[in-house]
Amino acid sequence: MKDLYKILGIDKTASPEEIKKAYFVMAKKYHPDSADKSEVQKFYEVAEAYQILSDVEERRAYDLVIGGGKIESILLEDEPDHPTIFKDSRDTTGVDEDFRKKEMNKFKRRILWQGIFRTIGFSILMSVFGFAISFILEGIWYVGLICGFVIGLIWSVNRNFDVKSFIESPKKQRLVKIIGWILLIGCSMYFVYFVLNKVI
Helix, strand or coil: CCCHHHHHCCCCCCCHHHHHHHHHHHHHHHCCCCCCHHHHHHHHHHHHHHHHHCCHHHHHHHHHHCCCCCCHHHHCCCCCCCCCCCCECCECCCCCHHHHHHHHHHHHHHHHHHHHHHHHHHHHHHHHHHHHHHHHCCCCHHHHHHHHHHHHHHHHHHHHCCHHHCCCCHHHHHHHHHHHHHHHHHHHHHHHHHHHHHHC
16 A cells, blocks of 8 residues: 555644645646646646545544554554554644544444454355356356355455454464465365366
């Protein structure tokens, strides 16, 4: 993900006035009428950064996901350092605590659902792909469908979630990972078997 603050050359705690000022400076510098053709793309990046950071809700959402990584990095934070909710994380004077919690819960739910929909969508896509491959290679279509879904599910779950967030016991964590690897390798080998049969 692009660092919009870096594009505008400002800190993450910048005020709306500082964001606006930085935008005008950068926009003037990289405007198509005054900049080289090679720098025109920079103008569009500056405009995009300003559009997001100048909107309170969009900036709040961006600040929550800028860290990247798995969903747990956001969902498990109890008191995240959030420049658009806390002007200074060490000074909460005047902050409406109920409003802050409500906003944080709203964004946590939104991010969680994004992860769930990505997982479901990718699993369905891989099941269709598995069905097509199985059909083309003259395998059993429903086994290909299931194998594709399993591969998509395990892959996308590992990309979006961390097993440590759901299972506390290290032994159970290892067991889940081992089962996942066995299923992933077994389903992949199903397709490899038919591919090798076709080639040989």
